[in-house]
Amino acid sequence: HSTDPWREFDSSKVYMADLESALHYLLRVELATHNTLAGAELKTFKNVVTVVAKLYPGRASVKKVMENLLEWLVRLPLESIPYQAILDLVDDKMRISGLFLGAELRWVGCQGSRPGLRGYPCSLWTLFHMLTVQYDASPQLLANTALDGNPAAVLSAMRGYIGTFFGCEQCGRHFEEMAAQSLDQVTTTEEAMIWLWSKHNLVNSRLAGSLSDDPVFPKAPWPSPALCHSCHQEKDGVHTWNQEQVLVFLRQHYGAANLSPRYLP
Ligand code: FAD
DSSP, rough: OOSOOOOOOTSSSEEEEHHHHHHHHIIIIIIGGGGGEEHHHHEEEEEEHHHHHHHOOOOOOHHHHHHHHHHHHHOOOOEEEEEHHHHHIIIIIIHHHOOOOOOOOOOOOTTSSSSSSSSHHHHHHHHHEEEEEHHHOGGGGGSTTTTTOTTTHHHHHHHHHHHHHHHHHHHOOOOOHHHHHHHGOOSSSHHHHHHHHHHHHHHHHHTTTTTTTTTTTTOOSSSSSSTTTGGGGEETTTTHHHHHHHHHHHHHTTTTGGEOTTOOO
């Protein structure tokens, strides 16, 4: 909404409002472009619902919506599912039990300086970074799911989602290229966090100065020295990352304790 008031925010925090807006957009807008889900698409959707239902670090009511959705998907061994059935479940059936996923976009850390910038893609990156960090902290959370025992589980789910459903098809192709090149080299949950961080920085550097770059939030290597001084080091005048410190920072920044409930409806 261009009429939305500007919401002051702290870029060292992660906002639940952004994560909930991401889930709202994913389930009610992006998915709605598919009339039915079947085959590989259905499997991809199930994987995303699995990682969110099991690893989502935000409000319990939102996690429960995703858990109910997962339970329903697992219980119904259908070959194909009409999108409308998913929407009915998310919208009506859960409301009866007092659960509700907010139906509005309320960007905070992902606000753009004008409509069309930041927002959903920003929140999707944020969501998946958080999930890689949660999975590393508590790998047992994926026990008894189809993804159990795969250190790259979150990344595989993300790869599937971005390649199949993400509205920006060019983004999907780029991401698939990176995944095809090196995702099979990820063998631990630490490597998974670092993989996503480093690929995200590659995307940042490719997009710096492009049309999708918000001039008020220019793309730059992340985290900046202001956010994490010890993440940066210089060897013989050349900048390098201190990966140990980057890991420490990722765990802190995307850890559940750094989530802010500010601006939630
Ligand atoms: P974003 O890049 O969206 O980042 C969101 C937030 O994550 C930042 O505000 C920061 O807090 C944090 N962050 C930044 N860098 C890192 C990092 N390295 N590790 C961890 N956290 C970080 N747009 C295109 O035009 N072309 C593309 O090919 C393209 N590919 C994309 C692929 C994917 C998988 C996704 C999710 C998006 C893609 N986009 C692409 C969109 C683009 O990457 C940005 O999301 C969008 O331009 C909004 O940018 P932003 O400034 O909000 O920051």
